[in-house]
Amino acid sequence: MAKILDGKKIAKDIKDExxxxxxxxxxxxxxxxxxxxxxxxxDPASHTYVKNKVLAAQYCGINAETIxxxxxxxxxxxxxxxxxxxxxxxxxxxxxQLPVPDTMDERKVCNAVSPHKDxxxxxxxxxxxxxxxxxxxxxATALGVVEMIKRSGIETHGRKAVVIGRSKNVGMPIAIMxxxxxxxxxxxxxxxxxxICHRYTPKNDLEFFCQNADIIISATGIPGLVKANMIKxxxxxxxxxxxxxxxxxxxxxxxxxxxxxxVIKIAGAVTPVPGGVGPxxxxxxxxxxxxxxxxxxxxxxKIS
Ligand code: GUN
Numbered sequence: 001m002a003k004i005l006d007g008k009k010i011a012k013d014i015k016d017e018x019x020x021x022x023x024x025x026x027x028x029x030x031x032x033x034x035x036x037x038x039x040x041x042x043d044p045a046s047h048t049y050v051k052n053k054v055l056a057a058q059y060c061g062i063n064a065e066t067i068x069x070x071x072x073x074x075x076x077x078x079x080x081x082x083x084x085x086x087x088x089x090x091x092x093x094x095x096x097q098l099p100v101p102d103t104m105d106e107r108k109v110c111n112a113v114s115p116h117k118d119x120x121x122x123x124x125x126x127x128x129x130x131x132x133x134x135x136x137x138x139x140a141t142a143l144g145v146v147e148m149i150k151r152s153g154i155e156t157h158g159r160k161a162v163v164i165g166r167s168k169n170v171g172m173p174i175a176i177m178x179x180x181x182x183x184x185x186x187x188x189x190x191x192x193x194x195x196i197c198h199r200y201t202p203k204n205d206l207e208f209f210c211q212n213a214d215i216i217i218s219a220t221g222i223p224g225l226v227k228a229n230m231i232k233x234x235x236x237x238x239x240x241x242x243x244x245x246x247x248x249x250x251x252x253x254x255x256x257x258x259x260x261x262x263v264i265k266i267a268g269a270v271t272p273v274p275g276g277v278g279p280x281x282x283x284x285x286x287x288x289x290x291x292x293x294x295x296x297x298x299x300x301x302k303i304s
Pocket of ligand 1: 095098099140141
């Protein structure tokens with residue numbers, strides 16, 4: 001049976017470490033890091049995600065506030081608000097919960113956030129720096145996957161990895177870090193050989209690539225996509241997918257991309273859903289917020 005990679009436990013460890021580091025930072029005379037979350041509209045799942053982020057921030061000693069707007073606001077109004085937060089000396093991190101309403105250009109909104117305060121790592125400058133192996137703010141889910149692999153002692157150097165899903169916020173940054181040279185500036189490189197699969201990868205090829213992989217990371221939102229016959233014995237399987245389904249009894253539950261009950265019999269290590277990558281995303285967002293606060297340190301006035 002595979003080892004279960006307990007994202008909840010690892011995320012708690014990270015938040016506990018951050019809490020101590022932030023206490024020390026405040027003792028040094030700096031104000032506590034601060035995070036501002038903006039949510040536009042009334043999507044219940046988005047509101048739950050933001051609530052969890054704010055709770056995690058408070059746990060770590062980060063000041064967090066949420067600004068809620070009706071979905072009827074204009075893009076211009078939102079951009080003005082972001083500008084105000086960019087210029088604020090008491091805000092270190094800004095997060096615009098996605099998706100924004102269809103009336104807005106998501107890329108324009110993400111690029112409006114100062115790259116220094118972009119704790120999601122979605123700004124074009126941060127994405128570019130990641131692609132160039134430079135130190136930067138990395139999207140939290142991708143960073144969570146990498147951190148989980150590292151903290152679980154899973155070897156990646158020279159290993160074969162498959163990333164299923166090529167989204168710019170998840171699949172792409174994971175693939176970048178997996179294949180990057182560890183010696184490069186970011187320090188996040190994992191020296192693996194990476195294959196990226198997506199909706200146009202023929203099923204037979206997907207199976208072939210996965211069967212030969214030491215590490216499989218699936219981020220598609222297609223329940224049951226990754227089956228036991230696709231797993232090399234002992235491989236690591238990281239499930240980033242999270243989909244709410246209704247079972248035969250009419251109960252709703254969250255499931256990942258991986259056929260967990262079968263894959264666990266073959267794999268060497270596997271992440272559960274829920275309780276795997278999800279909590280890691282929130283923990284790494286807190287890491288990014290503290291990082292942003294430290295990067296803005298020169299501007300931060302010591303409270304003596
Ligand atoms: N919506 C779904 N995932 C995310 C995320 O990681 N960050 C933001 N800002 N919005 C999201």
